[in-house]
Amino acid sequence: MGKISLAFDTSNYTTSAAWFDGECGENAGRALEVPEGELGLRQSEALFAHIKRLPEVVEALKLRHGADIAAIGAASKPREGENSYMPCFLAGLSQGSTTAMAIDVPFFAFSHQQGHIASAAWSANHIGLLSQKHLAWHISGGTTDLLLVEPRDRSISCKSIGGTTDLAAGQIVDRAGGVLGLRFPAGRELEALSARADKKDFFAPKVNELSFSLSGVENKVQEYYFATKSRENTAYYAMRSIISAIERVTANAKEMFGDLPILFAGGVSSNLLVREIVPGIYPEPRYATDNAIGIAILAYRQVF
Numbered sequence: 001m002g003k004i005s006l007a008f009d010t011s012n013y014t015t016s017a018a019w020f021d022g023e024c025g026e027n028a029g030r031a032l033e034v035p036e037g038e039l040g041l042r043q044s045e046a047l048f049a050h051i052k053r054l055p056e057v058v059e060a061l062k063l064r065h066g067a068d069i070a071a072i073g074a075a076s077k078p079r080e081g082e083n084s085y086m087p088c089f090l091a092g093l094s095q096g097s098t099t100a101m102a103i104d105v106p107f108f109a110f111s112h113q114q115g116h117i118a119s120a121a122w123s124a125n126h127i128g129l130l131s132q133k134h135l136a137w138h139i140s141g142g143t144t145d146l147l148l149v150e151p152r153d154r155s156i157s158c159k160s161i162g163g164t165t166d167l168a169a170g171q172i173v174d175r176a177g178g179v180l181g182l183r184f185p186a187g188r189e190l191e192a193l194s195a196r197a198d199k200k201d202f203f204a205p206k207v208n209e210l211s212f213s214l215s216g217v218e219n220k221v222q223e224y225y226f227a228t229k230s231r232e233n234t235a236y237y238a239m240r241s242i243i244s245a246i247e248r249v250t251a252n253a254k255e256m257f258g259d260l261p262i263l264f265a266g267g268v269s270s271n272l273l274v275r276e277i278v279p280g281i282y283p284e285p286r287y288a289t290d291n292a293i294g295i296a297i298l299a300y301r302q303v304f
Helices: 043-061 089-103 112-123 127-131 169-179 187-194 215-228 231-257 272-277 293-303
Strands: 003-010 014-020 025-031 068-077 107-111 134-139 144-152 155-164 262-265
Touching: 003 043, 003 089, 003 112, 003 293, 014 043, 014 089, 014 293, 025 043, 025 293, 043 089, 068 089, 068 112, 068 293, 089 107, 107 112, 107 293, 112 127, 112 134, 112 144, 112 155, 112 262, 112 293, 127 144, 127 293, 134 155, 134 231, 144 231, 155 231, 155 293, 169 187, 169 215, 169 231, 187 231, 187 272, 215 231, 231 262, 231 272
Parallel strands: 003 068, 068 107, 134 262
Antiparallel strands: 003 014, 014 025, 134 144, 144 155
């Protein structure tokens, strides 16, 4: 192994570390444990958990003997912009910047969202997207953004041009899971249930060009479950209602921006129903969820 980049991402859901050598990479991650019945963690709890878990995640990464670390990166905030901030990212930011100073290599900070886009493009065998303008969906537990992505200073800029105006898609997934008695995060179990549905009902949220609201979906899911008593059909109803909005906004975006490629990133984009209904470029499911390899890719591109 020659020169590599090393990266950290400590999101509100997962502690991750990764390396990248220009072509190949490896990610090690561990999801944060959420108490039963809860729909997430407080930031102070997440930060504490990351600090405890970073050593074991780095150990699991198993850097090969002789690896020459040429750059280190970390996710420092959720999105680009001065007002984007979450304390949980301080764990990876501190680890990355301190390690870079200790071994005297350059350190680079990126947003969690930039990392998701880079990881998705690479794992979908479309890393060339990072050097061209394209559209991207970042659909996760905390984010449902339609982005205009453009190359900038060996990195990428991600400008939000649409998406949800309130609740994120992943929040609806987890709240629907709560109604159905599923564990947090509920994505995988909800997908498994929805695959067994025998009815294909859904609610179509109102779409305004490239924006939409998902707050009404939560109530509709509850009403549907109480009326049908079917966990499988309710799971499908929840997912298909979210997809209905994403599908229509994607169609609107194609009309507005022409033939720009559309990349999908974020944990919800690993859902098979999303992939079946909405056309686009999708990452490997394991790189759709939170990981550090996108940050490693961006850090590597800064020095090579």
